Amino acid sequence: MLGRWMVDFWRGYVILNMRGPRVPELINAATARGVALWEIRQVKEGVYRARVHRDDVRALLPLLRQTSTKLRFERKFGVPFLLWRAWRRKFFLAGALAFLLLLYTATSMVWTVEIEGETKRLQAETVLEAAREIGVHKGSWIGGLADTDILQEQLKDKLPELSWIGVRIQGTKVILQPVEKVELVKPAPNEPQNIIATKTGEIKQILPHRGSALVKPGQVVKPGQVLITGSLADGKTNVHASGIVRGEVWYYSDLEVPLTTTVKTYTGNVVSKQFLTFWDYPVQVWGYGEIKYEKFEESAEDADVAIGDFIFPIKYRDVQYREYEEKTVTLDQPAAEAKALEMAGADVKSLMGPNGVVAQQKVLQSELKDGKLKVRILNKVEEDIGQPQALPPQQPPVDPNQKEAGTR
Amino acid sequence: MKKMAADMLEVPKDSLLNVPRITLIGGMHVFVENFQGIVEFRDDRLRLALTQGGLTVHGRELVIKTIQPSEVVIEGNISGIHYHET
Numbered sequence: 001m002l003g004r005w006m007v008d009f010w011r012g013y014v015i016l017n018m019r020g021p022r023v024p025e026l027i028n029a030a031t032a033r034g035v036a037l038w039e040i041r042q043v044k045e046g047v048y049r050a051r052v053h054r055d056d057v058r059a060l061l062p063l064l065r066q067t068s069t070k071l072r073f074e075r076k077f078g079v080p081f082l083l084w085r086a087w088r089r090k091f092f093l094a095g096a097l098a099f100l101l102l103l104y105t106a107t108s109m110v111w112t113v114e115i116e117g118e119t120k121r122l123q124a125e126t127v128l129e130a131a132r133e134i135g136v137h138k139g140s141w142i143g144g145l146a147d148t149d150i151l152q153e154q155l156k157d158k159l160p161e162l163s164w165i166g167v168r169i170q171g172t173k174v175i176l177q178p179v180e181k182v183e184l185v186k187p188a189p190n191e192p193q194n195i196i197a198t199k200t201g202e203i204k205q206i207l208p209h210r211g212s213a214l215v216k217p218g219q220v221v222k223p224g225q226v227l228i229t230g231s232l233a234d235g236k237t238n239v240h241a242s243g244i245v246r247g248e249v250w251y252y253s254d255l256e257v258p259l260t261t262t263v264k265t266y267t268g269n270v271v272s273k274q275f276l277t278f279w280d281y282p283v284q285v286w287g288y289g290e291i292k293y294e295k296f297e298e299s300a301e302d303a304d305v306a307i308g309d310f311i312f313p314i315k316y317r318d319v320q321y322r323e324y325e326e327k328t329v330t331l332d333q334p335a336a337e338a339k340a341l342e343m344a345g346a347d348v349k350s351l352m353g354p355n356g357v358v359a360q361q362k363v364l365q366s367e368l369k370d371g372k373l374k375v376r377i378l379n380k381v382e383e384d385i386g387q388p389q390a391l392p393p394q395q396p397p398v399d400p401n402q403k404e405a406g407t408r
Numbered sequence: 409m410k411k412m413a414a415d416m417l418e419v420p421k422d423s424l425l426n427v428p429r430i431t432l433i434g435g436m437h438v439f440v441e442n443f444q445g446i447v448e449f450r451d452d453r454l455r456l457a458l459t460q461g462g463l464t465v466h467g468r469e470l471v472i473k474t475i476q477p478s479e480v481v482i483e484g485n486i487s488g489i490h491y492h493e494t
Binding site for chain 2: 023024025028031032034037038039040044048050132140231334
């Protein structure tokens with residue numbers, strides 16, 4: 001039965017609506033001429049519905065006249081009708097086909113190459129460049145790429161820094177997953193060296209790791225002076241001296257602190273206006289109204305208007321107007337000195353080493369003049385003053401802080 | 409002449425003679441072979457002319473499923489068939 005239906009569908013058939021009192025006669029005549037009607041049913045008195053093959057319709061027409069039956073086609077089924085309809089809409093069909101072709105083309109190309117995971121030493125660009133060299137880049141044909149395990153091998157050959165690289169193709173995206181080789185541990189430096197002082201200061205602590213200490217806590221050392229020597233047994237053995245030497249270094253700060261300062265405080269009142277800028281010409285789109293603040297600050301933020309990767313030459317600008325108040329604050333001498341100490345501390349921090357600590361601060365001179373406080377502050381700082389120097393000793397390094405750091 | 413031959417050879421008569429053969433399957437299908445034509449076709453009644461006599465099928469929603477020069481298949485809720493020799 002299904003096979004029969006398929007044949008009918010292939011040949012094409014129509015549902016006929018026959019109207020007239022002599023339809024049974026028509027059926028007999030048609031059958032006698034080999035015109036096959038099927039599924040004949042009476043819809044109502046004198047009206048029948050039947051199916052007939054498309055190529056039999058022509059043979060049916062004279063019989064209709066003979067039996068004075070009126071014919072109407074209700075529906076058309078089958079391949080010939082579909083083809084006919086498709087032909088009528090050939091441009092639409094061509095469009096649909098072109099779309100499918102485009103979609104197929106678009107989906108069989110690499111659109112993005114992505115790197116998954118972090119690489120510490122290797123730049124992502126290097127990996128992408130290597131991928132480009134083996135033909136994996138935006139626009140390359142996915143079907144033309146080798147198997148992922150072959151790509152992995154090729155990439156590994158290009159990038160000897162990697163111990164493994166994963167290549168995965170996900171739709172139009174190629175995901176690279178580089179794994180770096182673990183960095184070899186550098187052998188500990190073993191050249192003979194001394195530890196010398198970099199700054200003038202009083203030794204607070206000396207912890208030789210290798211080599212022997214030449215100075216004791218409490219001793220004042222000068223830049224270039226050897227603190228831990230790597231030359232042992234009267235120069236017979238030279239070792240890589242190392243250790244921690246912490247010394248107290250003095251820094252002097254001369255500062256002027258104005259006694260009156262104006263402080264700006266925001267009231268929290270904000271008005272915002274929105275603009276669209278066309279080639280730097282702003283057109284306001286939102287936030288009309290006057291700004292009633294006496295003093296305000298203006299800050300604008302521009303955002304690109306974009307669809308996907310396409311950036312329009314139009315920018316969206318959000319401008320904020322913030323109200324503020326100005327207050328004048330007058331400091332008395334102790335407060336100004338406290339501020340000066342704070343500033344001196346910050347100043348010294350930039351001069352000392354990374355492990356330095358401000359141990360003590362002292363106001364040496366303090367003078368009020370022209371609404372300003374002139375102060376001289378002594379900062380006592382504990383910091384690492386040791387520095388390696390290769391053996392035999394070369395020229396002692398120049399102490400950059402020699403001028404700032406006072407001499408004792 | 410044919411009838412005599414059929415009797416003598418003991419073969420089914422319908423295969424040799426041009427006599428109608430009616431097969432009813434449940435109340436759903438009627439197969440009629442050696443029919444002459446449709447006389448009346450209604451939703452509830454279908455009359456066929458046979459080589460000898462006629463056949464009336466009673467029922468509801470009667471449909472001529474297929475029709476060929478000597479064979480017709482009728483489908484529907486068949487309530488009765490009446491064969492008459494005239």
